[in-house]
Amino acid sequence: MEERAVLANIATIISKDLLIDQQSRNSKSDTGSKFPLLDVSDDDEAEIFAMMMSQRKTKQKRKKRSGENTAAAQEPQKSMPPVKAPKLEWKYAELNLLHRYVDTQFESFLHMRKLSFLKIHQALEEILKRNALPGSPTPQTTVSLALWKLCTDEHFEEIARKFQFPWSVCQQVVRSFWHIVSDHYESFIKWPNSIQAQQQTLIGFQNLAKLSCFKELFGIIALKRIEVFLECEHAEVAVVMQLICNAEHKIIDCYVELEQDYTFEESPIGQTLALNPRTMPAGSYLIGSNSFPLKSYLIRPIEAECFRKDAIFNSLLEPAYQLADNVLDTLSRRFNTLYALEARDLNEVRLIVESICAMHNLCIENQDDYLDIGQHTFSWGGTVSVHKGSEKDVKGLRRRVELLDAVVNSEHDD
Incomplete structure (x- = not known):
């Protein structure tokens, strides 16, 4: 009061x-009006x-803004200087891993053939030249450092000591590589958009004996849980990596989110398919585990197997999960940084994962078979066991029943 x-x-x-x-300006006595x-x-x-004070402040702000705009219009030569673009100061020798190591050493470090490395370098050379920061090293050095970082579990300090470069410069080079690859995401991680590409994707699965019964199979979706050290949090956090792969083991979509925030519906492909099912050919679908929700375009196994047909249907899905596991296994065996992943923040984790998926696809395109020789499957990361998709979608239930009848009956006919 x-x-x-x-x-x-x-x-x-x-x-x-x-x-x-x-009153001093006007002698009229009509004070009431x-x-x-x-x-x-x-x-x-x-x-x-309070209202008067607020209006006075508003007028002062407008007057100040108006004065600034007028001054800017009258004196264009005094405009703010442009923001300086970041640049590198690379003053060191070229890094040539091809000459530095014999074939067996090179393959043991980078988990690919020398020919594959050369083709990857050729595929990236023009992009790196156009988008590299001022003062960056040659594309060969950039690719060498970036792949060394991705294919090994070494920290930047270890890499710097090994090649005798300042570790901060190594960081800049590799991080610029991640940004460039991510900016050209669709050049390396291609969702089949054209009619021809979509038909080839469907035919690819039909040509796999164990999955040929799924005539409209368009992709296999999988999850992997990874522990990542985030500098911004000063702690390890769990993230979920969501991948969709085709019959050729190439990745056609990837997404990363904090485990606590992850849902399929919130992922870019989940939102896209919900708004526009024509993102895939009519009647086609993805196959995923019970971590995913049942949709008309996403088929998951039957949880409560009430009939023999249900068990048969679930068993027919197993080769699809195996294919996705093979892709994830290949990623981890080739790109060991996944074992000790560290980044400044979640956005950088996404850049790294996108770069890994892009390099994986280039290795597949170049038919690199290094990992197929003398390698064994092993476990890494973790499963997203706490996450369970819903089975309440009516269209999804109807679509799965139709698919169950068609697939199981065709298997019995064979």
């Missing part, structure tokens, strides 16, 4: 001052005072 009384008194003083000023403040009650004076 005391504060309200003080504000009321201040408002009264200001109103009286205004009256005196106005000219000075509405005289008619208000004491209870409203505090509110009026």
Whole structure:
């Protein structure tokens, strides 16, 4: 109450001052119509005072902004200087891994053939030249450092000591590589959009004996849980990597999210398919585990197997899960950084994963078979066991019943 009384008194003083000023300019006696403040009650004076102060501040801001705009228009030569683009200061020798190591050493470090490395370098050379930061090393050095970082579990400090470069410069080079690859995402991680590409994707699965019964299979979707050290959190956090692969073991979509925030519906492909099912050919679908929700375009196994047909159907899905596991296994065996993944923040994790998937696809395109020789499957990361998709989608239930009848009956006919 005391504060309200003080504000009321201040408002009264200001109103009286205004009256005196106005009377000195105008001798008319019609104060009732000219000075509405005289008619208000004491209870409203505090509110009026606050409104007056607010309007005064607003006018001052507008006047200041208007003055700045006018000055800018009158003096264009005094415009703000352009923001300086970041640049590298590479003053070191070329890094040539092809000459540095014999074939067996090279393959043991980078988990690919030298010919594959050369073809990857050729595929990236023009993109790196066009988009590299000022002062960057040659594309060969950039690719060498980036692949060394991705294919080994070494930290930047170890890489710097090995090749005798400052570790901070190594960081800049590799991180610029991740950004460039991510900016050209669709050049390496291609969702089949054209009619021809979509038909080839369908035919690819039909040509696999164990999955040929799924005539409209368009992709296999899988999840992997990874522990990542985030510098921004100063701690390890769990993230979920969602991948979709085709019959050729190439990745056609990838997405990364914090485990606590992950849902399929919130992923880009989940939102896209919900809004536009024509993203895939009519009647086609993805196959996923029970971590995914059942949709008309996403088939998951039957949880409660009530009939023999249900068990047969679930068993027919197994080769699809095996194919996805093979892709994830290949990623981890080739790109060992997944074992000790560290990044500044979640966005950088996404850049790294996208770069890994892009390099994986280039290795597949170049038919690199290094990992197929003398290698064994092993477990890594973790499963997203706490996450369980819904089975309540009516269209999904109907689609799965139709698919179950068609697939199981065709298997019996064979």
